[in-house]
Amino acid sequence: MKKLLTGNEAFAYGAYLAGVKVATAYPGTPSTEVVLNCAKYETIYAEWSPNEKVAFDVAVGAAYAGGRALCAMKHVGLNVAADSLFYASYTGHKAGLVVVNADDPGMHSSQNEQDNRYYAKFAKLPMLEPTDSEEAKIFIPLAFEISEQFDTPVFIRTTTRLSHSRTIVEMDDSQRIVPSTEKVAFERNPAKYHMIPANARRRHTVVEEKIRKLVEYAETFAYNVIEPGDDEIGIVTSGVAYQYTREVFPKATILKLGMVYPLPKQLILDFVKRVKKVVIIEELDPFFEEHFRTLGIEVIGKEVFPIEGEFSPYLIREAAAKAGLTDAPVPIIPVGLELPIRPPMLCPGCAHRGVFYALKRLKAVVHGDIGCYALGGSPPLAAMHTSGCMGASIGVVHGVDKVGVKDRTVAVIGDSTFFHSGIHPLINVLYNKGVSTVIICDNRVTAMTGHQDNPGSGQTLLGEPVEQIDLETLVRGLGARKVAVVNPYELDEMLKTLKEFMESEEPSVLIARYPCVLNIKEKHPVPEIDLEICTNCRTCLEIGCSPLTKTENGVTIDAQLCNGCGLCVKVCPFEAMKKSKERK
Amino acid sequence: MQSYNFILAGVGGQGTILTSDILVEVGLKAGYDVKKSEVHGMSQRGGGVESHVRWGQKVYSPVVEQGKVDYLLGFEMLEGARWATYLNSQAKVYINDHKIYPPSVNIGQATYPEEKNIEQLLAGRSAIFEWVGAMAKAKELGNQALAGVVMLGRLARELDVAVEIWLEVITELVPARFTELNKEAFIAGREV
Numbered sequence: 001m002k003k004l005l006t007g008n009e010a011f012a013y014g015a016y017l018a019g020v021k022v023a024t025a026y027p028g029t030p031s032t033e034v035v036l037n038c039a040k041y042e043t044i045y046a047e048w049s050p051n052e053k054v055a056f057d058v059a060v061g062a063a064y065a066g067g068r069a070l071c072a073m074k075h076v077g078l079n080v081a082a083d084s085l086f087y088a089s090y091t092g093h094k095a096g097l098v099v100v101n102a103d104d105p106g107m108h109s110s111q112n113e114q115d116n117r118y119y120a121k122f123a124k125l126p127m128l129e130p131t132d133s134e135e136a137k138i139f140i141p142l143a144f145e146i147s148e149q150f151d152t153p154v155f156i157r158t159t160t161r162l163s164h165s166r167t168i169v170e171m172d173d174s175q176r177i178v179p180s181t182e183k184v185a186f187e188r189n190p191a192k193y194h195m196i197p198a199n200a201r202r203r204h205t206v207v208e209e210k211i212r213k214l215v216e217y218a219e220t221f222a223y224n225v226i227e228p229g230d231d232e233i234g235i236v237t238s239g240v241a242y243q244y245t246r247e248v249f250p251k252a253t254i255l256k257l258g259m260v261y262p263l264p265k266q267l268i269l270d271f272v273k274r275v276k277k278v279v280i281i282e283e284l285d286p287f288f289e290e291h292f293r294t295l296g297i298e299v300i301g302k303e304v305f306p307i308e309g310e311f312s313p314y315l316i317r318e319a320a321a322k323a324g325l326t327d328a329p330v331p332i333i334p335v336g337l338e339l340p341i342r343p344p345m346l347c348p349g350c351a352h353r354g355v356f357y358a359l360k361r362l363k364a365v366v367h368g369d370i371g372c373y374a375l376g377g378s379p380p381l382a383a384m385h386t387s388g389c390m391g392a393s394i395g396v397v398h399g400v401d402k403v404g405v406k407d408r409t410v411a412v413i414g415d416s417t418f419f420h421s422g423i424h425p426l427i428n429v430l431y432n433k434g435v436s437t438v439i440i441c442d443n444r445v446t447a448m449t450g451h452q453d454n455p456g457s458g459q460t461l462l463g464e465p466v467e468q469i470d471l472e473t474l475v476r477g478l479g480a481r482k483v484a485v486v487n488p489y490e491l492d493e494m495l496k497t498l499k500e501f502m503e504s505e506e507p508s509v510l511i512a513r514y515p516c517v518l519n520i521k522e523k524h525p526v527p528e529i530d531l532e533i534c535t536n537c538r539t540c541l542e543i544g545c546s547p548l549t550k551t552e553n554g555v556t557i558d559a560q561l562c563n564g565c566g567l568c569v570k571v572c573p574f575e576a577m578k579k580s581k582e583r584k
Numbered sequence: 585m586q587s588y589n590f591i592l593a594g595v596g597g598q599g600t601i602l603t604s605d606i607l608v609e610v611g612l613k614a615g616y617d618v619k620k621s622e623v624h625g626m627s628q629r630g631g632g633v634e635s636h637v638r639w640g641q642k643v644y645s646p647v648v649e650q651g652k653v654d655y656l657l658g659f660e661m662l663e664g665a666r667w668a669t670y671l672n673s674q675a676k677v678y679i680n681d682h683k684i685y686p687p688s689v690n691i692g693q694a695t696y697p698e699e700k701n702i703e704q705l706l707a708g709r710s711a712i713f714e715w716v717g718a719m720a721k722a723k724e725l726g727n728q729a730l731a732g733v734v735m736l737g738r739l740a741r742e743l744d745v746a747v748e749i750w751l752e753v754i755t756e757l758v759p760a761r762f763t764e765l766n767k768e769a770f771i772a773g774r775e776v
Contacts, residue, residue, distance in 0.1 A: 004608060164623060167620075247645045312645075332651060336705075337705050340688045342686040343631060538691075541690065541692070550690060560728065
């Protein structure tokens with residue numbers, strides 16, 4: 001039966017077919033739906049771990065004990081898990097371990113566009129890269145075979161475009177590998193699994209041998225193929241870039257690499273011999289290109305096709321035409337009309353808005369983090385001044401403090417990001433006598449990636465009820481003494497508490513708690529504006545709430561979009577807005 | 585076998601993704617190779633959403649090449665206008681007669697383009713341009729969220745696929761309690 005699946009759904013189906021026992025992840029666009037979909041199969045135990053390193057270690061443990069394990073993360077998530085990646089490369093495991101890793105060319109939802117193929121080379125692990133959902137499905141069981149044959153974790157690289165595109169997949173449950181019913185057990189083998197230097201030195205030899213053998217394997221790997229065509233131009237490509245390439249060069253000879261590390265030396269040399277000109281079309285960095293140059297092969301690569309940004313058929317055609325490799329596309333006539341952009345913004349009624357409005361009023365310098373609240377940096381609130389990666393806010397604010405800047409500086413971090421990597425930097429602030437203020441925007445869910453549960457939600461990925469982490473007790477346990485929980489809609493209290501905390505000589509933690517209104521689908525009556533009283537001062541527009549629109553003689557509220565949170569009522573200096581009756 | 589390139593563009597929450605899911609499934613059922621692509625993640629936060637859908641004998645790229653769109657479905661005027669450079673000169677363009685202001689317009693820092701200018705832009709680069717009163721039709725049916733399926737009905741009139749296939753896919757993909765309403769919206773769209 002044929003079915004349309006996204007790349008991520010196909011990875012999950014592949015995991016089901018491969019008899020995966022344990023699937024772990026921390027949510028991150030564009031990889032979130034891999035493990036989200038694994039959870040739909042009863043045969044797979046799936047969990048949200050608090051961060052990618054934990055997720056990876058859990059998968060390693062499962063594989064040590066004999067259960068096939070899959071771990072998924074976005075490109076930057078692998079930075080968090082990298083430490084574990086390197087020991088697992090040395091130890092190997094009993095059952096297979098596959099890591100689905102999603103790069104984000106074009107930074108649709110990320111802070112950088114690193115090319116994670118380098119991690120395969122760096123950690124000395126094989127990496128496969130499918131070109132559509134069908135291959136995504138096929139590559140998972142295949143990766144497990146490689147993993148078990150060579151006793152190594154195996155990467156499968158995807159990109160946003162592959163993960164989120166729907167293409168045809170052949171569904172055939174009869175292909176499923178039923179995991180052995182043999183009792184699972186951890187077999188003691190410290191020489192292999194206990195990485196003290198004496199053992200690790202011996203394991204390094206094993207790792208080098210493994211890569212040598214994998215180079216040989218790559219020569220005959222069924223998805224490293226030469227697609228014969230016109231030998232004037234020979235193109236080397238992989239992943240979704242292959243699809244774009246085929247649109248632009250339907251007749252060229254193509255070396256399609258399903259395994260992007262290690263690369264097959266002989267196959268490459270055979271390919272180079274048959275074609276007149278070698279062109280490498282790869283998204284992001286010149287990973288293949290560097291390898292080809294090391295082999296002494298002259299190629300056309302990054303001087304034609306850019307390092308930055310996501311590829312598309314048009315981009316490839318235009319770049320290739322400039323280099324004389326194909327005909328120029330129909331020229332694009334620029335649009336003469338000004339089309340205002342539509343960036344994402346805090347949702348109508350989002351409780352984060354109260355936090356950022358207060359920070360703006362107090363002219364705070366805000367060190368932010370990764371999550372919906374990063375949108376607090378967008379105009380008109382414009383109340384976030386740095387953000388880098390998960391958990392960075394609290395370390396950064398402490399550094400600013402220690403260099404001597406004491407004035408009005410805060411860190412803002414979400415609940416899920418705090419569980420991910422905010423606890424350690426808070427320990428650091430408290431241990432090293434910092435005086436920073438840390439605001440935890442606690443909306444009880446991992447919202448930005450689509451409302452995944454987290455240790456504060458009271459529910460697991462499999463829907464089982466669990467104890468919610470008590471944030472106040474946690475931060476007090478770490479040593480924080482100045483701790484407050486404030487409802488961000490209570491603007492006066494928020495302003496008062498924040499001001500006091502920011503002026504204090506003690507470190508402080510403000511927990512701004514209100515559930516994500518999108519997640520709980522909250523809706524109250526829409527406030528009314530009395531245009532007789534409205535002075536057209538536009539203060540309400542400063543909260544940046546999309547239902548509020550400036551008109552000639554005041555402001556209107558789009559009742560369809562408004563959730564009736566009432567923050568605009570509170571900020572109106574002239575009481576021109578009537579409160580909805582429901583909310584206190 | 586003919587090939588078709590579609591782009592559906594709207595604002596998060598307008599049902600762009602569901603509508604394009606229906607469109608791609610219909611292509612599969614009608615015997616085409618199909619692919620669909622969109623970028624989501626931030627869309628729920630009020631940003632723009634665009635879906636690329638392709639039908640053909642053999643489809644490689646999941647995204648439509650600039651200059652090669654055959655059908656543009658705009659669920660919101662400004663979002664429709666954004667895809668002007670993707671149209672081929674023979675394209676058919678259907679735009680929902682509906683505005684959602686982006687934040688810069690809300691706070692008075694930018695101006696929403698005038699309807700006649702949007703029409704001029706898109707009509708000048710396509711063979712057929714049409715405003716569709718999908719929002720009005722959806723309100724008539726009692727639910728604004730139906731506008732996307734009304735638009736889909738309008739598009740379906742141009743495509744040589746049996747109406748039964750469309751209705752079958754709608755039944756499969758729309759939650760059961762909304763099926764009848766969506767079918768009604770689809771039929772209404774075919775008749776606008």
